[in-house]
Amino acid sequence: xxxxxxxxxxxxxxxxxxxxxxxxxxxxxxxxxxxxxxxxLEPGKPVPMRRVAEALACDASNVTGIVDRxxxxxxxxxxxxxxxxxxxxxxxxxxxxxxxxxxVARLAAPPPAIARLSPAEQRTLCAILRRALPPxxxx
Amino acid sequence: xxxxxxxxxxxxxxxxxxxxxxxxxxxxxxxxxxxxxxxxLEPGKPVPMRRVAEALACDASNVTGIVDRxxxxxxxxxxxxxxxxxxxxxxxxxxxxxxxxxxVARLAAPPPAIARLSPAEQRTLCAILRRALPPxxxx
DNA sequence: TATTGTTATACTCTATAACTATA
DNA sequence: TATAGTTATAGAGTATAACAATA
Numbered sequence: 001x002x003x004x005x006x007x008x009x010x011x012x013x014x015x016x017x018x019x020x021x022x023x024x025x026x027x028x029x030x031x032x033x034x035x036x037x038x039x040x041l042e043p044g045k046p047v048p049m050r051r052v053a054e055a056l057a058c059d060a061s062n063v064t065g066i067v068d069r070x071x072x073x074x075x076x077x078x079x080x081x082x083x084x085x086x087x088x089x090x091x092x093x094x095x096x097x098x099x100x101x102x103x104v105a106r107l108a109a110p111p112p113a114i115a116r117l118s119p120a121e122q123r124t125l126c127a128i129l130r131r132a133l134p135p136x137x138x139x
Numbered sequence: 140x141x142x143x144x145x146x147x148x149x150x151x152x153x154x155x156x157x158x159x160x161x162x163x164x165x166x167x168x169x170x171x172x173x174x175x176x177x178x179x180l181e182p183g184k185p186v187p188m189r190r191v192a193e194a195l196a197c198d199a200s201n202v203t204g205i206v207d208r209x210x211x212x213x214x215x216x217x218x219x220x221x222x223x224x225x226x227x228x229x230x231x232x233x234x235x236x237x238x239x240x241x242x243v244a245r246l247a248a249p250p251p252a253i254a255r256l257s258p259a260e261q262r263t264l265c266a267i268l269r270r271a272l273p274p275x276x277x278x
Numbered sequence: 279t280a281t282t283g284t285t286a287t288a289c290t291c292t293a294t295a296a297c298t299a300t301a
Numbered sequence: 302t303a304t305a306g307t308t309a310t311a312g313a314g315t316a317t318a319a320c321a322a323t324a
Contacts, residue, residue, distance in 0.1 A: 002261035007249035009268035014153055016272065019196050022292095031313060049283060057158050059316055064284055066314080086282040086323045110146035113271040121267050122141035128260050128267075129148035132252040133155065161315090170290060170315095188306060198293055203307055205291080225300045225305045 017111055024106045028099060033058075033066050035103055037090075041076060043097045046089035048081065075099055156250055163245045167238060172197075172205050174242055176229075180215060182236045185228035187220065214238055 025035045033056060040055045041047060049067065053060040067090055070076045075096030081087035092100060117125065164174045172195060179194045180186060188206065192199040206229055209215045214235035220226035231239060256264065 002258060002265050003249040003253050003256070004247055006256070006261045006264045006268070007253045008247060009265060009272065010149075010152065010253065011246065012272055013149065013268060014156075017153075033314060050281090058314080060283070061285080061317080062315060069313085084282085084324070088283065107150065108143055108147060110142040113273070114142050114146045114149065117142070117145070117267065117271055119141060121270065122145045124263060125145045125267050126141050126148060128256065128264050129145070129152060131260065132256055133148065133151055134252070172291060189304090197291080199306070200294080200308080201292060208290085223301075223305080227306065 013113055016113060020111065021107070024103065027106075028103055030099075030103070031066075033062075034070055037066060037070060038075065038092065038096060038100045038103060039107070041090065041092040041096070041100070043092050043100075046079060046081075046091045048087050048089050050087070052090060070096070152252055155252060159250065160246070163242065166245075167242055169238075169242070170205075172201075173209055176205060176209060177214065177231065177235060177239045177242055178246070180229065180231040180235070180239070182231050182239075185218060185220075185230045187226050187228050189226070191229060209235070 021032050021035060025032050028035075030038070036056055037052055040052065047055075049063050050060060052067065053063045056063065056066075067076065067078065071078060074093055076090050076092050078088050078090055081089050114122070114125075160171050160174060164171050167174075169177070175195055176191055179191065186194075188202050189199060191206065192202045195202065195205075206215065206217065210217060213232055215229050215231050217227050217229055220228050253261070253264075
């Protein structure tokens with residue numbers, strides 16, 4: 001059973017890259033949670049607050065403050081939902097989309113650990129990870 | 140170049156397992172940062188505060204509070220270092236070591252994504268990740 | 279009655295700056 | 302002068318509980 005060893009190696013990689021998100025976030029004057037929200041908001045696709053809370057995997061009460069701060073910077077907007085007046089949806093603004101694009105680009109840059117692998121190893125890694133991850137997944 | 144794709148898949152796995160550490164921490168009534176500290180402290184091996192800060196990759200001023208709370212629960216102790224009276228070292232207690240053992244065991248349990256891979260895939264994954272990770276690494 | 283979003287509250291992590299005691 | 306640890310401070314994330322508006 002190599003599952004434990006494989007997992008411990010993944011954890012190690014995870015630990016090695018632990019500062020990556022905070023560092024990229026900081027360079028864009030964002031927090032990690034704010035990055036998650038921006039990343040989750042595709043331009044032109046409104047998302048209810050409740051869905052944002054699920055994406056962040058945190059209590060809904062926290063989303064109020066996180067969205068407040070993003071809205072104050074003009075990176076997203078709150079709107080009323082037509083079908084249910086209890087619901088408020090969040091939409092990324094043009095300015096927010098520009099920040100999001102930079103964010104996504106920086107996150108996508110592979111770290112040294114991945115870059116140092118040979119093309120063949122990278123292909124194999126892709127194949128295995130595609131098998132490992134559940135089929136239904138959202139960025 | 141599959142590096143970007145491989146990295147995006149690793150990020151996805153990372154995202155999928157994002158709640159793992161907080162969840163395990165919470166079950167042991169610890170924060171994520173406190174878990175990192177306990178994990179870093181091998182029984183019988185004192186570590187200077189400064190090294191703890193490096194392990195957490197945060198400013199040294201934060202370590203004071205984190206260690207304070209662990210010390211208040213009797214999970215570790217502060218001691219004076221013999222060679223340099225400015226330095227204080229941290230040592231895990233017997234009680235702390237017991238909590239640490241449970242913590243490490245739970246962290247080590249492979250998640251579904253890894254467990255669903257075949258033994259051959261797991262072996263290959265191990266081999267690739269060992270190549271990816273720098274040789275000098277500490278848990 | 280149940281759900282959505284908010285507010286109030288309390289705790290922890292985080293960085294920066296200033297301080298002390300050593301070196 | 303420089304370093305190790307602390308304190309003070311401010312800002313952000315987190316959970317729980319209570320609340321108003323709506324379903």
